[in-house]
Amino acid sequence: MQLRTALTYTAPILSASLALGALAAPAAAFSMNSGEKFGTDGLLFTEDTEVTFDFGNTFGAYVSSLGIYEVDGTTTTEVKTLFSETDQADDGQDATTGWVGTSGGAGSVVANSTASYIFKANVEYALGLASRRSDGSLVNTVFSSNSLNSFGGENTQQFVFGSHGAFDGSQNNDTQTFDNPEDFISGNPLAGSLALGIDDRGNNNDRDFQDMVLSAQAKRASAGVPEPSVVFGLAAMAGGFASLRRRRDS
Incomplete structure (x- = not known):
C-alpha cells in the first residue's frame, strides 16, 4: 500500500480516535464563572x-x-x-x-x-x-x-x-x-x-x-453534549471506513 493511500485511510481514523479519547477522559474540576x-x-x-x-x-x-x-x-x-x-x-x-x-x-x-x-x-x-x-x-x-x-x-x-x-x-x-x-x-x-x-x-x-x-x-447541564470536534471526528471515522470499503471492493 502506498504511503499516500495509507494516510488517506488512517488520518480520519486517527482524528476520530483522538477526539474520542478527549471525550472519554475524566472530567476536570471546574471553576465558577464570574458572577456565580x-x-x-x-x-x-x-x-x-x-x-x-x-x-x-x-x-x-x-x-x-x-x-x-x-x-x-x-x-x-x-x-x-x-x-x-x-x-x-x-x-x-x-x-x-x-x-x-x-x-x-x-x-x-x-x-x-x-x-x-x-x-x-x-x-x-x-x-x-x-x-x-x-x-x-x-x-x-x-x-x-x-x-x-x-x-x-x-x-x-x-x-x-x-x-x-x-x-x-x-x-x-x-x-x-x-x-x-x-x-x-x-x-x-x-x-x-x-x-x-x-x-x-x-x-x-x-x-x-x-x-x-x-x-x-x-x-x-450541557456537559453531556459532544463537542463539535468529537462529532467531526466520528463523521471522519465513518467516512474513512466507507472509503476503505469502496476501494477494497473495487
Missing part, C-alpha cells in the same frame, strides 16, 4: 447547571423538608422538594438517641437518598428547610441566603457551606455549638462534593448546624 455564587449570599449560575444533592441524616424532633426556592427580592417560590421527612425520626429513634433520621432503608424517615435539579442560568435560588411539629404545624423555614432569614431583627446565618457542623454531623449533639459558621459561607460544587450543614434554630437555637446534613455536587 453558591453560598449565604445566594445560589446563582450563569449557565444551566445540574446540582445533585446527597442526603446524609437529620437530628432533632422536627419533621423537616428541604426544598429549592426561586428568589425575587424577598419573595420565595418553592420549585423543587429535595428531601422530606415523613415523621420525626427513623423507626426506633426517639429523644434518647437524638431523633436520628436517615434515608433509603427500612424504617427510614426519608425515602430518597439523592435528588437533582437544573438551576437555570441567571436565576437566583436559595435552599430552604421547613420545620414542622409532629402535628403538622409550621415552626419556621430557614434559608441558605442570610438575607431571607430574619430572626430577632437581624439576618442570620442558618447554613454552612463546606462543613457538616458540630461533630461533622456524625452524632447527636445537645451541647456543642459550631463556633465559626462565618468561615463557611460559600463553596464551589463544580469542584467536587461540597458538604452542607443546616441549623433549624431548634433546641433553644443551639447553632450546631447539623439538624440536616447533606452534600452537593454540580455539573454544567
